Amino acid sequence: MIFKQIDTDNDGIIQRSELLAAMQNMGYRSLSEDDITKMISEVDLNDDKQIQYSEYLQMMKSFEKSGKETQFSKVVTKDGKNFMRVGTDSAYSSFNEDEKIAFVKVINTVLADDEDCKKYLPIDPESMDLFNLLKNGVILCKLVNKAQQGSIDERAVNKKDNMNIYQQTENVKLALTASKAIGIKIVGIFPDSILDGNVIVMGLIWQVLRLIVTKEINLKKIPQLIRLLQDGEEINDLLKMNPEDLLVRWFNFHLANAGYSGKITNFSTDIKDSEKYVYLFNQLSPQQCDKSALGESDLTKRAAMVIENSKKLGVESYITAKDISSGKLRVNTLFVASIFNHCHGLDPPTEEEQYEAAKLLEDGEGSRDERTFRHWMNSIGIEGVQVNNLYEDCRSGVIILKVLDKLKPGSVNWKKVTENTTSKFKKLDNCNETIEASKKAGFTIVSLHGMSILDGHRQSILAIVWQLMRCHTLQLIKGKTEEDLIKWGNELAGEKYKITNFKNPQLKTSLYFIHIMNAIEPRAINWDLINQG
Numbered sequence: 001m002i003f004k005q006i007d008t009d010n011d012g013i014i015q016r017s018e019l020l021a022a023m024q025n026m027g028y029r030s031l032s033e034d035d036i037t038k039m040i041s042e043v044d045l046n047d048d049k050q051i052q053y054s055e056y057l058q059m060m061k062s063f064e065k066s067g068k069e070t071q072f073s074k075v076v077t078k079d080g081k082n083f084m085r086v087g088t089d090s091a092y093s094s095f096n097e098d099e100k101i102a103f104v105k106v107i108n109t110v111l112a113d114d115e116d117c118k119k120y121l122p123i124d125p126e127s128m129d130l131f132n133l134l135k136n137g138v139i140l141c142k143l144v145n146k147a148q149q150g151s152i153d154e155r156a157v158n159k160k161d162n163m164n165i166y167q168q169t170e171n172v173k174l175a176l177t178a179s180k181a182i183g184i185k186i187v188g189i190f191p192d193s194i195l196d197g198n199v200i201v202m203g204l205i206w207q208v209l210r211l212i213v214t215k216e217i218n219l220k221k222i223p224q225l226i227r228l229l230q231d232g233e234e235i236n237d238l239l240k241m242n243p244e245d246l247l248v249r250w251f252n253f254h255l256a257n258a259g260y261s262g263k264i265t266n267f268s269t270d271i272k273d274s275e276k277y278v279y280l281f282n283q284l285s286p287q288q289c290d291k292s293a294l295g296e297s298d299l300t301k302r303a304a305m306v307i308e309n310s311k312k313l314g315v316e317s318y319i320t321a322k323d324i325s326s327g328k329l330r331v332n333t334l335f336v337a338s339i340f341n342h343c344h345g346l347d348p349p350t351e352e353e354q355y356e357a358a359k360l361l362e363d364g365e366g367s368r369d370e371r372t373f374r375h376w377m378n379s380i381g382i383e384g385v386q387v388n389n390l391y392e393d394c395r396s397g398v399i400i401l402k403v404l405d406k407l408k409p410g411s412v413n414w415k416k417v418t419e420n421t422t423s424k425f426k427k428l429d430n431c432n433e434t435i436e437a438s439k440k441a442g443f444t445i446v447s448l449h450g451m452s453i454l455d456g457h458r459q460s461i462l463a464i465v466w467q468l469m470r471c472h473t474l475q476l477i478k479g480k481t482e483e484d485l486i487k488w489g490n491e492l493a494g495e496k497y498k499i500t501n502f503k504n505p506q507l508k509t510s511l512y513f514i515h516i517m518n519a520i521e522p523r524a525i526n527w528d529l530i531n532q533g
Contacts, residue, residue, distance in 0.1 A: 015050050016037060016040060052132070109318075137157070145178075183379050184204065223353075239392045267333050277309075285312070292305070303325045310335075319331050400468070438467070486500070
């Protein structure tokens with residue numbers, strides 16, 4: 001990173017002298033100390049006359065806008081997308097400036113009523129403040145809890161002013177651990193990445209915001225989604241779909257009802273001309289949203305008219321006309337989710353349909369075990385694995401086999417596996433191979449057979465997935481056995497809380513785990529919150 005090259009004394013801060021030397025070495029020898037002081041003052045958020053990482057990004061952005069393009073920073077335009085690039089030609093980080101603006105608007109909205117965040121909000125979307133404000137971990141923890149309520153016990157979050165680096169690091173680690181637990185991929189993102197204000201955090205922010213805006217888009221929360229079933233489909237088919245696919249189908253459902261002949265397959269190139277948006281809004285509210293925008297040939301102006309229609313319906317607008325006309329996928333996804341959440345326009349299901357859906361959803365999608373295993377499978381970074389409903393997605397056998405192959409390479413005979421098949425017989429072959437591969441991997445397979453997986457038998461699927469997760473956990477701790485773990489835990493917890501196995505009813509009080517954590521890091525436990533009775 002070029003920041004570290006300028007920071008010659010490696011103290012994490014760029015002094016005025018360091019910046020002047022770097023700029024002059026790059027050929028800008030006419031720059032004086034006064035010029036450098038002015039550059040610093042424009043972005044010096046805490047007025048300490050020196051530059052932290054997030055301030056450096058803002059300074060380089062301002063320097064580029066002055067017309068002096070350098071190796072330090074430039075705005076790269078590719079396919080209509082504006083990127084802020086920081087670094088050299090061989091090593092740099094980049095992010096989409098328009099996405100950052102939209103993300104900040106979403107953050108300002110979803111955390112607007114949070115008392116702990118009022119001192120940080122609203123964040124200026126046009127500035128680089130986001131990266132600086134994320135550094136203490138408070139906003140990140142709050143966002144993760146918005147994505148999955150209860151992921152973080154907020155009593156454990158440090159919230160006071162002027163936190164030291166230890167307290168900030170605690171918060172950031174808490175946010176990253178909880179993010180992984182709810183299925184977010186954090187590959188390449190470390191606590192230091194956030195503490196340094198690294199723009200790589202944008203990937204994490206997108207995943208969290210995506211979960212926040214789409215978390216209600218499921219059959220349990222919106223039973224009206226049953227209206228999206230197509231000929232020959234069952235409710236199970238909807239359960240398999242991720243929120244973005246449901247949004248695409250919902251969009252096309254309204255286009256068809258509006259008499260529009262086309263369909264969309266994405267929220268990028270397919271909506272750049274705004275035509276589908278015009279039909280969608282007119283279908284949702286013909287009294288408030290007419291189709292006059294279709295008469296506007298300038299696509300940016302037409303997109304602006306679409307945004308005006310969204311405001312008439314009270315939809316939160318995180319988007320600009322340029323975002324629509326240039327087909328920015330992530331920003332348009334946020335926009336469409338916002339439209340759906342505000343006014344989906346679907347008729348409620350009949351009593352019979354509600355009953356059928358309830359039978360499938362009971363102790364399924366929302367159950368603790370299903371959610372825990374689903375998030376774990378999504379978090380381990382297997383290409384092509386994204387589980388939306390554990391029981392439905394595992395029925396073909398392929399996802400279980402991919403996880404098994406990652407944990408126990410060579411255990412799966414892929415010649416017997418058919419991916420992306422609709423044939424029930426081939427799916428059964430996959431499920432039979434799942435049983436055989438599990439045996440090769442040393443798993444306990446008692447009274448389990450391929451048909452039980454194909455039928456979506458919950459206990460059968462849980463029995464295998466639990467062993468997969470256990471295997472992964474033991475691999476993470478370098479092959480230790482459960483007996484090794486119990487012995488280690490007993491030594492830390494003390495004689496009073498000693499256990500013989502992980503079925504011990506004493507574990508229900510959590511005191512065993514609390515005393516282990518206290519032995520590792522005494523500052524981690526607030527004993528005022530612990531009932532030791």
